[in-house]
Amino acid sequence: MASQVIALVVNDEEREFIAKPGTSLLSGLRDSLGLTAAKRGCAQGGCGACTVLVDGKAVLSCLLAVETINGATVRTLEGVAADGQLDEVQSAFLDGFATQCGFCTPGMIMAAEALLDRNPDPGEDEVAEAISGNHCRCTGYRPIMNAIVDAARRRREARAAAGAPARVSEEVA
Amino acid sequence: MNYRLASIDKDYFADQRDERYSVIGSVVQRSDAFGHVTGRTEFFEDQAPARMLHVKMHRSQRHHARIRGIDVSAAEAVPGVVRALTHADIPNNLYTPLKLIGIGPDDEPILAEGTVRYLGEPVCAVVAETEAAAYDAAARVAVSYEDLPAVFDVEEALAPGAPVVNEYHGHNYFTYEGHHCRRLRFGDVDRALATADHVFEWRYQSSPIEQAPAETTGCIVVPQPDGRLRIHSDTQACFFTLDNTALILNTPPGKLRIVGGTVGGGFGGKVDVAVEPVACVAAMATGRPVKYVYNRYEEMQVSSPRAAERIYIKDAVMNDGRITGRQIRFYADAGAYSRHSPYAITKSAAHMPGPYTIPNVWADCHCVFTNRTPSSAMRGFGVTILDFALESQMDRIARALGADPLQLRLINAYRDGDVKAHRKVAEGTALVEVIQKAAEIVGHELPEDFRRMSSASREGA
Amino acid sequence: MAMLRGRGYASVNYPTGMNLGGDPSQALIHSTTMGNFVVSLSSVDVGQGLKTVITQCAAETLGLPCENVIIDTADTDTGPHCMGTFASRGTHRVGNAVIMAAEEARQVMLEVAAEELEVDAADLEPDGTGYIRLKGAVEKKIHVSEVALAAHFKRGRTISGRGIFLKEKSDPVPETGEMDPDSCQAHACTVADVEVDDETGEVRVLELHNVYEIGRALNPAIATQQVEGGAWMGMSHALFETTEPYYPLRDHGPASFTEYLIPGPADIPVQESVFLERPAASGPYGAKGIGEMTANPPIAAIANAIFDACGVRVDTMPFTPERVLRGLDALRSGDRAAESTSS
Numbered sequence: 001m002a003s004q005v006i007a008l009v010v011n012d013e014e015r016e017f018i019a020k021p022g023t024s025l026l027s028g029l030r031d032s033l034g035l036t037a038a039k040r041g042c043a044q045g046g047c048g049a050c051t052v053l054v055d056g057k058a059v060l061s062c063l064l065a066v067e068t069i070n071g072a073t074v075r076t077l078e079g080v081a082a083d084g085q086l087d088e089v090q091s092a093f094l095d096g097f098a099t100q101c102g103f104c105t106p107g108m109i110m111a112a113e114a115l116l117d118r119n120p121d122p123g124e125d126e127v128a129e130a131i132s133g134n135h136c137r138c139t140g141y142r143p144i145m146n147a148i149v150d151a152a153r154r155r156r157e158a159r160a161a162a163g164a165p166a167r168v169s170e171e172v173a
Numbered sequence: 174m175n176y177r178l179a180s181i182d183k184d185y186f187a188d189q190r191d192e193r194y195s196v197i198g199s200v201v202q203r204s205d206a207f208g209h210v211t212g213r214t215e216f217f218e219d220q221a222p223a224r225m226l227h228v229k230m231h232r233s234q235r236h237h238a239r240i241r242g243i244d245v246s247a248a249e250a251v252p253g254v255v256r257a258l259t260h261a262d263i264p265n266n267l268y269t270p271l272k273l274i275g276i277g278p279d280d281e282p283i284l285a286e287g288t289v290r291y292l293g294e295p296v297c298a299v300v301a302e303t304e305a306a307a308y309d310a311a312a313r314v315a316v317s318y319e320d321l322p323a324v325f326d327v328e329e330a331l332a333p334g335a336p337v338v339n340e341y342h343g344h345n346y347f348t349y350e351g352h353h354c355r356r357l358r359f360g361d362v363d364r365a366l367a368t369a370d371h372v373f374e375w376r377y378q379s380s381p382i383e384q385a386p387a388e389t390t391g392c393i394v395v396p397q398p399d400g401r402l403r404i405h406s407d408t409q410a411c412f413f414t415l416d417n418t419a420l421i422l423n424t425p426p427g428k429l430r431i432v433g434g435t436v437g438g439g440f441g442g443k444v445d446v447a448v449e450p451v452a453c454v455a456a457m458a459t460g461r462p463v464k465y466v467y468n469r470y471e472e473m474q475v476s477s478p479r480a481a482e483r484i485y486i487k488d489a490v491m492n493d494g495r496i497t498g499r500q501i502r503f504y505a506d507a508g509a510y511s512r513h514s515p516y517a518i519t520k521s522a523a524h525m526p527g528p529y530t531i532p533n534v535w536a537d538c539h540c541v542f543t544n545r546t547p548s549s550a551m552r553g554f555g556v557t558i559l560d561f562a563l564e565s566q567m568d569r570i571a572r573a574l575g576a577d578p579l580q581l582r583l584i585n586a587y588r589d590g591d592v593k594a595h596r597k598v599a600e601g602t603a604l605v606e607v608i609q610k611a612a613e614i615v616g617h618e619l620p621e622d623f624r625r626m627s628s629a630s631r632e633g634a
Numbered sequence: 635m636a637m638l639r640g641r642g643y644a645s646v647n648y649p650t651g652m653n654l655g656g657d658p659s660q661a662l663i664h665s666t667t668m669g670n671f672v673v674s675l676s677s678v679d680v681g682q683g684l685k686t687v688i689t690q691c692a693a694e695t696l697g698l699p700c701e702n703v704i705i706d707t708a709d710t711d712t713g714p715h716c717m718g719t720f721a722s723r724g725t726h727r728v729g730n731a732v733i734m735a736a737e738e739a740r741q742v743m744l745e746v747a748a749e750e751l752e753v754d755a756a757d758l759e760p761d762g763t764g765y766i767r768l769k770g771a772v773e774k775k776i777h778v779s780e781v782a783l784a785a786h787f788k789r790g791r792t793i794s795g796r797g798i799f800l801k802e803k804s805d806p807v808p809e810t811g812e813m814d815p816d817s818c819q820a821h822a823c824t825v826a827d828v829e830v831d832d833e834t835g836e837v838r839v840l841e842l843h844n845v846y847e848i849g850r851a852l853n854p855a856i857a858t859q860q861v862e863g864g865a866w867m868g869m870s871h872a873l874f875e876t877t878e879p880y881y882p883l884r885d886h887g888p889a890s891f892t893e894y895l896i897p898g899p900a901d902i903p904v905q906e907s908v909f910l911e912r913p914a915a916s917g918p919y920g921a922k923g924i925g926e927m928t929a930n931p932p933i934a935a936i937a938n939a940i941f942d943a944c945g946v947r948v949d950t951m952p953f954t955p956e957r958v959l960r961g962l963d964a965l966r967s968g969d970r971a972a973e974s975t976s977s
Contacts, residue, residue, distance in 0.1 A: 019831025036219040037212025039437070042389050042469035046891030049387055075446030077212035090210040091413035094202070096245045097176040097855050100863065103437030109210065128900040135891055137385050138681050139859065140866025141899040143176060150175050179844075179858040179907035181851060186912040190850075190920075195762045196694045197919045200855040204686045204705065205679065237886065273751075274656060292884060325882040350808035357811035379951040380881035382871055383894060411676045411708045412717020431676075434708030436719075440679035440867075444720055450673075470889040478877050519806060520653035523815035530645040536811070542830040545884060546877075548718055552867070556648060557933070561872075561951060564644035564934030568941065578643050578938070586645075596812045603821040603847035603912045610646050610908055611823035611845040615641070628912075 006066050010035065011079025025061035025069065026050045029076060037106040041135065049106035049135030052076045058114035060133070077106040080113065088154040089113055089147075091143035096147035100138030107134050112148045120156055124149065174200060185606050205435070216437055218407040218466060220393045226255060227463035228455050229307035231297040231314035232475065233289035236325075236544040237336065238318035240287055240296070248299055248314040253306030253458055257314065258298040259532070260286035262454055264423035267341075269511050270446050273416055279545070280341035281510035283421060283450050289318070290338055290509035293475040300455045300463065316317050323544035327504040329485055330543050338509055338542040347507070347515045347540035354540070355522045357501075359594040360533030362489070363626050365498025369489030373570055376485050377562035381478035384551050388437025390476055391466025394456040397430075402453055404431045409439040414446050421450040422457075429453070435589050441550030445477055473478060477549030481506040481515060484562040489533070494576050494584045498533035499526040503559070507540050508547035517555035522594050524556050527563040528604045531587040534594035560623040579608050580623055588628045635833040637857060639840075640943025644934035645823040648927030649816030652721040656803030657832035659727040660714035663692065664733040667786050669764075669778035671696060671739065672704045676713035677728045682925050683856035684724045690852055691729045691918050693737035696743070697760025698778060714798075725852065729918025730799035738795030746785045746793065747776050752845030774805070799917075818914035820922040821847040824865070824931035827903075828939040830946075835959030837905040837940055839869050844931055847910040854909070857924065862905045864928020869903065870896045871929060872936040874952055897973035 001021040008015055010033060017032035018102055029035040029052065041049030052061045053075040063084040080087055086094065099105045101166045108131055115122055115130035122130070127148045128141075133159075136144060178200070183190065208214035232247070245257040260266045260282055267279045267286075285296045297314045301307035309596030322336040329335055330345040338345050349355045366372055392406040408414040411431040419426040436443060452465040467476060482505050503521055507514035518540045526534045551557070571578040586604045593599060605628045612619050645961035651657060662674040679685045685705045693700045707713055708764050716728060740760070747766040748755035751774060760778070761767050767775035785791040825843040830836070842865045851857040874895040879886050888894035913920025937948050946961030 030219075031221065034221070036215075036221075039216070039388070040218065041389070041437075042891060044469055044890045044892075047387065081211050086210065092175065093210045094206050095175050097174075097203070097859055099203065099206050099208075099209040100437065100683070101387060101438040101860055102205060102214045103216065103681075105209040106212045123480065125900070128898070132898050132900060135385075135387055135896075137387055137440065137867070138863050140863045140905070141902050142866075142905065143859070144179070144864060145899055145902075146175065176855055176856070176858070178854050179846075179851075179861060179909050181854060181909045181911060183911070185847075185910040189913055190911055191913070194694055194919065195697075196690045196700060197852055198850065198854070201681055201686060201690055201700055201853055203856065204689055205683075207730070222924060250641070256870050283672050298778065325884065327882075352808055355806070355811065356809065358809065359811075368661060375949060375951050380876040380878050382875045383877045385875075385891075385894065385896065400673075408718075409678050409680055409720055410716075411678065411713075411714050413718050415710050429710075431710045432708070434676075434678050436680040439678075439719060441720060443680070445717060469891070473877055473889055473894055474887045481881055490959070513705075516653060519813075520649075520815065522806075522811050523649065523653055523813060528645065528819075528821070538703065543882075545882075552864070553648070553930050554721070555653070557871070557930050560644070560646050560930040561933040562939065564646065565937050565947075565949065567644075568642065568938040568945065572941070579645075581772055582643075582645050588646075595806075596810075599819075601818055601849075601912055601914050602647075603910060604645055604647060604823075606910055606912075607821045607823040607845045607847050609646075610910060611643070611825050611843060614845065614906065615825045615843050617825075 004067060005119045006070050008074045011075060011082060019066050021067060023066050025064040028066040029061060035076050035078050039103055039106060048111065049104050049107040051110045053110055053114055056117060058111050077109055088158065089151040092147040092151035092154060096143050096150060098139065098143040098147035104134055104136045108144055110149060116155060117154055121152055182610060189257035201477060206390055214435060216388060216435060217393055217407050217433065218391060218403050220583055221528060222395050224304060225462040226300050226455065226459060227304045227307045227310040228298050228452055229299055230295045231311045233285060233292060233294040233296055235289055235318050235320060236292050237321040237323035238289050239321060240285060241317040241319055244315040245297060247315060247537055248310040251310040251313060252303040252311045255300045258454060260284040267420050268421050270417050271513060271516060273413065277516055278341050280339050291544055293546055294429065298451050300459060325545060326524040327506050327541040327543060330541050338544055341543060345542045347511060352604040355519050357522045357534060357536035359595050362498045362500045362533045362535035364600050367535040369497055370492045373490060373573060374487035375566060377565060378483050379558045380481045381548060382551065383441030383473050383478050384440035386438030386440055386442055389467040389472045390443055390447050391437055391467060392452050393462060393464045394452045395462045396456050396460055401428050401430060402447055402456055404429060406431055406433045406449060407436045407443055408433055409436065409443045414449055417446040418449045418453060422453055440552045441554055444550050447476060454467055475546060477512055478548050479551035480548035482558040484559065486562055486566045488570060490570055494574060494581045494592055496529060496531050496585050499531045501525055501536040503536060503538040504541055504561045506543055506548060508543060508545045510547040512547050512549040514548060520555035521559050522560055525594055528587050530587045530591040579612050579617060583623050584609055584625055635736055638830045638832055638943040640828055640939040642826045642935045642942055644931040645862025646927065646931045647819040647821050648722065649819055650726045650923035651801055651817040652717065653815050654804045654813060655801030657717040657723060658718040658798055658800040659731050661728065661731040661735040661797040662714055663795045667784045669782035670702050670704055672706050673732055674713045675707035675716060675728060676710055677707050677716040677724060680719050682727065682860065686856060687725055687852050688728055688732050691732045692736045695733050696740050699763055700763060722926045725921050726917055726923045727799045729921060731797040733918055735795035739793050742793045743781055743793055746789055746791055747781045749789060750776055750781060750784050751831040753969050759913045769850055817916045818922050820849065820924050820927060822927060822931050824935040825938045826932060826935035826941055828936060830940055830943040830958060832944055832962055835955035835962065836955055837958060839936060841904045844905065844907040846924060847912055848924045849914040849917045850911050850920035852919060852921050857909065858907055860925055861907050861928050865905060865932050866902060867942030868929040868932030868970045869936060872933040872953055876952055
């Protein structure tokens with residue numbers, strides 16, 4: 001099979017690159033587009049460090065052949081604070097000392113973003129489930145769990161203050 | 174800040190604490206956290222030099238075997254393969270990382286030469302244009318073996334007639350200044366055991382444990398215009414890696430430069446000089462940037478784990494709870510090569526008999542070679558599994574005597590001025606106080622005289 | 635069939651620094667034209683927070699805000715030697731080296747400030763906000779940026795310093811093991827509360843209570859991260875982890891995180907942590923090294939709690955459901971193996 005042109009909307013920008021069949025989305029992002037926030041921790045779908053959003057859902061980008069999502073909308077951590085302003089999840093991780101080595105952080109934050117997009121008020125069990133595929137060797141998970149719960153609260157309060165409905169949009173979820 | 178901090182109990186050691194600091198002791202945001210939450214922190218693998226080649230390894234499929242032949246023709250025929258490297262390509266193929274602090278002999282090849290001594294040992298490195306081609310070619314390297322007898326158990330390895338794992342040592346133990354183990358001799362344990370009210374002996378065992386950092390071990394080597402090599406590495410010890418690599422390459426250290434310092438978790442797994450030498454040889458041979466990074470299988474099964482340990486502890490104990498003698502037979506499973514194990518076993522000996530003042534201590538601490546993946550550093554190196562054994566032992570003694578487990582520890586706790594088995598006088602001790610505080614926070618009642626004990630004096634003991 | 639609860643204890647110590655010493659680290663520090671202080675190192679931050687803690691040590695010694703300190707690590711072309719990040723040595727060794735370097739730089743900074751203010755350097759002190767002031771006369775002061783500019787362009791001085799920490803190497807006596815292994819010892823006591831399912835053998839850690847004496851918590855948040863993250867690792871070691879599940883056989887070695895089991899976010903215990911501080915004479919601002927020890931006491935505390943809960947003595951790591959269940963079976967069949975007094 002020949003290589004093909006892959007067109008994706010990545011962090012609100014239209015991007016194209018040429019990929020051999022079977023190229024992972026992770027490789028496309030890192031090697032072809034220079035977006036290195038998503039990490040290669042295992043390339044087996046076992047660590048979650050490569051988690052990004054594809055059409056709003058959290059996926060393991062190391063397992064996803066990029067030709068199977070041609071045309072999709074992709075969001076990586078680079079697209080979360082594109083304007084330089086940290087969002088609620090990022091600032092809650094920062095304030096909550098939820099990072100140590102930082103290698104799992106991009107995947108953790110994207111898994112959290114996906115959770116909060118579909119559930120603005122998750123319980124602890126739901127938070128645990130959302131990051132259950134994300135390996136962290138440093139923190140013992142508690143600060144990360146607390147940060148995600150805190151981020152949900154911050155986002156609800158921000159939306160309430162802005163007069164917006166708490167639930168973002170059904171079509172994203 | 175929304176982080177739930179540990180509290181600091183300032184009533185303890187209040188007269189020794191200095192409160193005049195402005196920045197020390199305060200919560201300062203981590204300087205790396207902003208980069209972490211925005212994904213901008215740069216790890217070694219985020220480098221993307223142009224025309225980069227990839228190294229993947231063909232590894233031993235035997236526990237212990239003589240290599241009859243290595244055929245790389247099928248590997249080199251894979252499209253995209255630049256070349257294959259064997260031991261003949263490594264200038265100083267034989268090394269041991271601790272030679273930098275005077276520990277020898279050299280006992281490990283960078284790439285196997287004549288013999289393989291564990292499953293997964295690197296035999297032949299393939300350098301290719303893509304990772305996929307490198308993997309494909311590495312799988313096509315054909316090695317013919319003649320199996321040799323293997324040994325996997327530490328006590329079997331030390332028994333007469335066991336197959337010799339590593340002929341550079343000549344026997345299956347590391348030699349400590351003429352002794353077959355690191356010795357600890359303090360007081361008269363035989364007499365303590367003979368005169369004790371009770372003697373307790375139990376055995377403890379662990380198996381190898383993986384450091385499991387989120388980021389695997391790896392490096393990217395970039396040849397520079399001036400002929401030097403810039404090595405982007407996730408090593409935990411930059412100069413240690415640089416100096417060892419220079420020795421292996423037989424090159425002046427000034428030709429190498431390590432750039433690192435930002436590592437996705439180490440836990441001891443990234444002090445082995447595991448990838449840099451081969452990547453540098455590949456970069457020098459091709460004149461192009463080279464990446465060599467472990468995959469998760471290699472990280473779990475090939476890179477050094479925490480050693481499996483077997484520990485026998487025999488204690489002389491009096492009816493009042495005093496431990497008057499402790500005899501320890503300690504076996505660390507180093508696997509096929511020394512790496513950092515000889516260091517750790519001396520550290521184990523220094524840690525014995527635990528944080529207790531025991532007047533008679535005898536220990537033989539063995540660094541044992543077996544035909545398994547060499548073990549090496551991990552968080553708590555030489556101590557973690559020993560603490561499991563020592564503190565299980567304390568609990569068992571307390572139960573056997575019908576004693577309170579914390580009171581038994583307090584009776585035996587080491588304090589300022591005590592002399593441990595290594596004969597260094599203890600200072601700055603605080604075991605008594607951490608036990609007292611732990612008892613308080615969980616509501617474990619201690620009698621008044623135990624609550625009044627202090628590390629600084631023997632009053633109340 | 636029941637869920638059985640138990641409590642276990644473990645108390646430990648842990649050495650700071652490479653065993654036997656002989657493991658130096660160096661630091662260089664210099665001021666830029668505008669009074670920022672660059673600390674050049676070759677030390678590695680593996681996530682333990684070294685860069686942050688070293689910033690604090692430099693800022694405290696210089697008497698300047700953390701914002702004035704820039705950490706430049708780790709490049710072997712520009713950073714002086716560091717033995718490495720292991721053996722709970724980073725904060726202690728590098729901290730001491732940076733304090734030594736910063737003291738030298740601080741002295742030059744005060745001398746230049748004294749020349750600018752036309753006072754005696756001994757009468758000056760940094761105020762912690764960026765100014766150097768005359769003791770007892772707070773309005774007589776000069777900003778560090780002005781001091782640095784004067785040093786560069788008027789006085790021809792480098793505001794800089796060099797630091798190294800080395801604990802001289804000790805050699806063990808081969809016959810006896812006599813040696814001087816460490817710079818200081820940190821201490822900990824962990825209490826574990828567990829629940830054992832006597833039908834499945836599964837152990838759940840409900841609570842971990844951690845008391846640590848660490849000399850000085852240079853940054854209490856980062857110290858807490860070490861203690862509670864390490865306690866999780868200890869729990870993981872205790873209950874799950876092995877690369878060779880049938881050791882000493884090499885079969886069935888895990889090759890991925892779907893096979894190498896560790897506790898996930900739904901398996902974590904409640905943790906409570908307390909620090910005590912008995913400053914170490916050799917430590918930077920009294921600090922001891924605690925990065926490694928935090929995984930140690932939970933293991934035995936959990937083993938002891940399992941015994942307390944169900945009477946099974948687990949002497950082989952990890953404490954898998956199979957091992958607990960075999961122990962329970964042995965108890966039920968009346969084979970109370972060797973757990974009463976021996977001898």
